[in-house]
Amino acid sequence: MLGARALRWGLPARRAPNGARPQPARIPLCGRRLGSLVGHSLWAAGLQPQRDKFGGVTVHLAQLHAPDSLDQVTFQRWLQESVKQWRAEGRIAVWLHIPILQSKFIATAALQGFTFHHAESDSSTLTLWLGEGHSRLPGYATHQLGVAGAALDVDTGKVLVVQDKNKTTNAWKFPGGLSDPGEDIGNTAVREVFEETGIKSEFKSLLSIRQQHRHPGAFGLSDMYIICRLQPSSFNISFCQQECLRCEWMDLEELAKTKDTTPITSSVAKLLLYGYREGFDKIDITMREFPAVYTGLFYKLYHKELPDTYKNMTEF
Amino acid sequence: MLGARALRWGLPARRAPNGARPQPARIPLCGRRLGSLVGHSLWAAGLQPQRDKFGGVTVHLAQLHAPDSLDQVTFQRWLQESVKQWRAEGRIAVWLHIPILQSKFIATAALQGFTFHHAESDSSTLTLWLGEGHSRLPGYATHQLGVAGAALDVDTGKVLVVQDKNKTTNAWKFPGGLSDPGEDIGNTAVREVFEETGIKSEFKSLLSIRQQHRHPGAFGLSDMYIICRLQPSSFNISFCQQECLRCEWMDLEELAKTKDTTPITSSVAKLLLYGYREGFDKIDITMREFPAVYTGLFYKLYHKELPDTYKNMTEF
Structure with missing residues (x-):
């Protein structure tokens, strides 16, 4: 059943009851009967491949004490011997982290x-799959996230819209752009x-989510585009001339019909x-915040509002 | 106002009315008064830097006819001279695409x-910002996407849940995993x-969306986790022994209380x-499909169901 399913790599085990985070075992190369001069010289040079509980081995070239003195032939021989050994051990993957200057x-x-x-x-990560069949290593991020805001003035029924400067058709839309990381x-x-x-x-709520693949603006990856409902608290427009051709408060019904x-x-x-006419509870995808298990940060969960009678069935 | 905002790079202009896609101008280096032997030799070697309408220059090292015969010193001199020239031209960024074997x-x-x-x-992309202030180049994908399914048997009120094998606490959850690209x-x-x-x-609908940053399982990037409502069409469990410790149809009220x-x-x-008790329309974030402008593909938009009277205000 595992099939094409990616392994959940790199996800640390939950904290132990005492709050300690389990550490990956660091097993030095030389203790593993690598036995060759090449292996010893790389070990002496600082490399300490780490085995993880998922069956992988990780090598950080940033550990090299003097990377410039390591030539490609020596590295090539070491890597070849090491991969052979890891394969014999039953390891299923190698992660190789390389600082940009050691490229x-x-x-x-x-x-x-x-x-x-x-x-x-300033760093790249390469992988080699040693297991059976296709690689089941988890991929890297696949989506960029764009977010727009529909700021509705509930007193006038007008909503804030813009026309992009760089488009040939003058389509009204909600202002928005790409999320910054984090x-x-x-x-x-x-x-x-x-x-x-x-x-x-x-911010009041999410209104819609769109997923689009092979997006030209996302370097061929997928684009997630979310529109939020916003409550404006200022009303004098001063729009960005570099980005927008026009910007105005438009009657919401007019926008719905144009x-x-x-x-x-x-x-x-x-x-x-x-x-707006029948109650925002009909359309809002509202937000709740929870503490994250792994990071100590908080995360946000969005769904339709839950009546209190349901919310209070258990407490978290 | 533009401030830290990323430029929307790489997004092609909309098609012209005749359906033609505008092509980026390909301006050979030698036509730009590079003038040096280094420049000429790289041009002869196949490199054709391309200017784009956003103020950038793109170089593809895959264009090199004989990459092995190009030494690093020659490339270094060419790049240095070229960057100087592009800066003088007012170019704001350089994109450098490098095949893995030319690393x-x-x-x-x-x-x-x-x-x-x-x-x-088998390829990397490097950038150099030449404009004023911090780089405003758009970043790469920032989110991985995980999706779980809440399969509810409406005849019995039981929902499909699993316990992960590799977790220390035996928490019931909905089965799910990472989206494949696309x-x-x-x-x-x-x-x-x-x-x-x-x-x-x-698939019936989306139920919830969670965003979490600095996620250990996402290589430190952000994780988007969506739970869908599913309608099961088979009921005999045969669960994956590698991933799951337990799997069962659990009474939904029991899951809500545990x-x-x-x-x-x-x-x-x-x-x-x-x-389940008061109508799925209270909780469902339903899906509609639209043709995409750029790719000719379709994309999916999710939001609360819209009454027909509203849907039909205009036609698209």
């Missing part, structure tokens, strides 16, 4: 079958609305109109 | 300030439920119970 070793590893898992900033959905909406239009607002918009904006305008 | 050029570029934007499989949310839920439990099912579960599972169990 000469990437091609060496590639010649032995390693491929990029991911890279960011930024909460609602914060992106509020920030983007302010940056594009000068309007201050408060053809000068995108299908998503039109759908969400109708949804918002429905909520 | 020796990565460190060369890094010494001139390039950093990894991303890498996957896989729709509902398809992940149906696939994962089948792989883990042997139960066949059909403390042997996670806060998210408990919340969604209560939500599902509310929907």
